[in-house]
Amino acid sequence: MSIAAENLAWGVGRKTILNDVSLTVQPGTILGLLGPNGSGKSSLLRLLAGLVRPVSGRVTLDGQDIARMRRRDLARRIALVQQHAATEMNVTVQDVVMLGRIPHRAPLAGCSQADATAVDTALAQVDMTTFRHESWQSLSGGERQRVQIARALAQQPRELFLDEPTNHLDIQHQLDLLRLISTLGLTSIVALHDLNHAAMFCDRLLVLDGGRVVADGPPDEVLTAELLAGVFKVECDFHRTSDGRHHILFR
Numbered sequence: 001m002s003i004a005a006e007n008l009a010w011g012v013g014r015k016t017i018l019n020d021v022s023l024t025v026q027p028g029t030i031l032g033l034l035g036p037n038g039s040g041k042s043s044l045l046r047l048l049a050g051l052v053r054p055v056s057g058r059v060t061l062d063g064q065d066i067a068r069m070r071r072r073d074l075a076r077r078i079a080l081v082q083q084h085a086a087t088e089m090n091v092t093v094q095d096v097v098m099l100g101r102i103p104h105r106a107p108l109a110g111c112s113q114a115d116a117t118a119v120d121t122a123l124a125q126v127d128m129t130t131f132r133h134e135s136w137q138s139l140s141g142g143e144r145q146r147v148q149i150a151r152a153l154a155q156q157p158r159e160l161f162l163d164e165p166t167n168h169l170d171i172q173h174q175l176d177l178l179r180l181i182s183t184l185g186l187t188s189i190v191a192l193h194d195l196n197h198a199a200m201f202c203d204r205l206l207v208l209d210g211g212r213v214v215a216d217g218p219p220d221e222v223l224t225a226e227l228l229a230g231v232f233k234v235e236c237d238f239h240r241t242s243d244g245r246h247h248i249l250f251r
């Protein structure tokens with residue numbers, strides 16, 4: 001059953017930021033979250049991860065309201081990589097990735113073999129093994145992004161939420177990361193701005209505009225010329241690739 005949202009509403013002060021948002025993600029599939037700047041993607045990911053409470057509606061994990069779950073249980077299930085993830089100064093790459101193990105450790109327990117293995121695996125998955133002893137401060141923006149993703153993978157979640165994870169990455173690492181996500185078998189929700197990457201790697205797409213869901217379905221059905229003109233204010237043509245996918249050509 002995995003993650004679902006029912007009629008979520010959220011706002012700050014008098015400003016409504018999300019309105020009547022419902023979604024369901026089938027286990028092991030990838031939902032791409034699309035929408036213009038300010039449409040509510042990051043806010044929705046924070047609500048789905050339980051970092052903020054909705055004003056109304058609810059988020060369920062396997063049918064259970066996450067507002068009633070213990071934080072530690074939630075952290076063992078859901079990993080979220082936010083944009084501009086900040087981390088303390090004077091720590092190594094390995095230390096940052098090890099933070100992902102906190103939900104799995106008994107209080108005051110040291111690093112176990114399982115923790116060390118999870119960190120090694122996560123670093124290898126994002127191609128950052130050789131950086132493990134480098135200081136976090138010395139990393140480039142793209143390297144920091146990959147380390148934050150390794151931290152989330154070391155958490156060994158079943159639900160992985162990523163907010164614009166390809167930001168700062170060169171094209172090789174963008175594609176490597178999206179391929180990696182598609183092979184993990186996790187239930188993933190990924191906010192993306194690159195519509196062609198969304199079509200290539202996501203099973204379904206949900207489009208937000210002004211905090212409301214304006215489309216939800218398979219990429220070929222969602223990414224129409226009408227939707228792109230109405231929501232993103234762009235004109236486009238479609239090209240069909242040799243493997244039968246839609247590719248958007250912007251005018």
Ligand SMILES: Nc1ncnc2c1ncn2[C@@H]1O[C@H](COP(=O)(O)OP(=O)(O)OP(=O)(O)O)[C@@H](O)[C@H]1O
Pocket residue numbers: 012017035036037038039040041042043044
């Ligand atoms: N804590 C907050 N206080 C006030 N306004 C907020 C807060 N969080 C988000 N907003 C506003 O809510 C709207 C949606 O923001 P959000 O970051 O969720 O959008 P987004 O779709 O992720 O945007 P982007 O593509 O630019 O990252 C924006 O207008 C933003 O200014």
